[in-house]
C-alpha cells in the first residue's frame with residue numbers, strides 16, 4: 191500500500207552554480223534495504239537537496255513509499271519513518287527539480303514514481319531530463335493517460351503502462367526507446383532491481399555489491415558509505431536486471447558513441463567518486479595543472495573558492511610553484527549558498543557562507559580558482575570580499591570553459607541570456623567582474639585533464655560539452671519547438 195504523504199515546504203538555493211538535479215540509488219538482497227538506500231541518498235545529497243523519496247517492497251507488506259521535502263538526514267533517519275519501509279528491496283531518489291517543471295514543487299513531483307500494472311507494481315527513479323517530454327506527454331494524455339505530477343519522468347511510467355510486453359523488465363526496455371535525452375533510471379518490481387542508462391550514457395550509474403546483495407547508485411561515493419564494493423559502471427545503452435540469481439545485462443538500444451557529461455568531472459560528482467576509472471579528485475587536480483600551464487600569472491597565493499575549486503587550486507599551485515592557501519573560509523554549517531529571491535539577500539548569502547582570511551590576504555596578489563562562472567553574481571561578490579580584505583590584485587582562474595549554453599540533460603541552468611558567457615567575451619567578463627585577469631581552461635585542456643591526451647575530437651567529441659560548445663548531442667526537441675536557437679554552423 192502506498193502511504194499518505196505529509197505537507198512540505200520547498201527550499202531555495204544559490205542560483206549562481208549549475209545544479210545537478212537528481213541522484214538515484216537502489217538496493218536488493220539485504221534486509222531493511224531502505225536503511226541502506228537512505229544512507230546512499232545521504233551520500234548523494236549534493237546531487238539534489240530539495241526533496242527525497244524511497245519506495246521499498248516486502249513480500250508480506252507489498253510496496254511502501256515515503257517522500258519528503260528537505261535533506262535526507264532530516265527525514266530518513268527517523269525510526270518511525272524507516273519502519274514503514276520494510277523489505278529487502280528498495281530504491282530512492284534525491285532531487286533538485288526537474289527541468290520543465292519549474293515553479294513551486296509539489297510533493298507529487300517527488301520521486302520515485304510508482305505504477306500498478308496488470309503483472310504487478312513497479313517504481314522508478316530517474317536522473318536526467320527527457321528532451322521530448324512535452325510532445326510525449328501531449329501524446330500520452332491524448333491517448334488517455336492521467337498524469338499525477340508535473341514531472342517529465344512520469345512519462346516513463348505511462349510508456350510502460352502502454353507497452354504490450356508481458357513483463358515489467360521487457361516494458362522497461364520498451365519505454366525508454368520513445369524517450370529522448372539523458373536518463374539514468376533505477377527501477378524495481380516486487381523481485382527485481384533494474385538499472386537503465388541512455389544510449390549516450392550522459393548521466394552516471396554504477397553497480398556495486400553488498401554481501402549477497404546488489405546496489406545501483408549515481409556515484410561510487412554512495413557505495414562507500416554503506417560498505418559496498420564497486421563492481422563496474424552500467425554501460426551507456428545498457429539495462430541490468432538484478433534478482434537473487436545475479437545480474438543480467440541487456441542492450442535494448444541501438445549502439446551509439448558515448449557522450450558522458452564532462453561537467454560531472456568538473457563539479458557535479460563528489461571528489462571521492464570514481465568516474466570512468468578515474469578519481470574525480472585527481473581529474474580536478476589535473477584541471478588545475480592544465481590551467482596553470484595555459485594561463486600562468488605572477489602572484490603570491492593560489493586560493494580555492496571552497497569547496498569545489500579546491501582540487502583545481504591544489505593542481506594550479508603544484509604546477510605553478512605559487513603557494514596554496516585557504517584565503518577563503520567556508521562556513522560548513524550553511525550548506526549550499528543560501529538564497530532568496532532578491533539580489534540583496536542573495537549577496538548576503540555568499541557572505542554568510544564564505545569569509546575571507548584577512549590576515550593571509552592583505553597586500554597579496556591572489557589567484558582565485560573556481561569551478562565555473564554562471565551568472566557571475568557570486569564571483570563579483572567574492573572579488574569584492576578579497577579586495578575589501580586588502581588584496582593587491584585578484585586573478586580568477588576557472589576550471590571549466592565559459593558556460594555559454596543551457597543544459598537540457600538534467601542540470602538546472604539559467605536561460606541562455608542569463609549566462610554571463612552567452613553575451614560577453616572573456617575580456618568583457620573580466621571587466622564586468624572587476625578583476626585583474628580572468629582565464630578559463632580551454633575545452634582541449636579540459637579534455638586532456640579528463641584523460642584524453644589528444645584533447646577534444648571536434649568531429650566526434652568524446653563527451654557531452656554542450657554547455658560550453660553549444661553542440662548538443664541530442665537535439666532538445668521541446669526547446670526547439672519553443673523557439674530555442676541552436677548555435678549557427680561555423
Ligand code: SF4
Nearest residue numbers: 451453597654656657
Ligand atoms: S550540457 Fe553540460 S552539464 Fe549538461 S550534460 Fe552536457 S556537459 Fe553536462
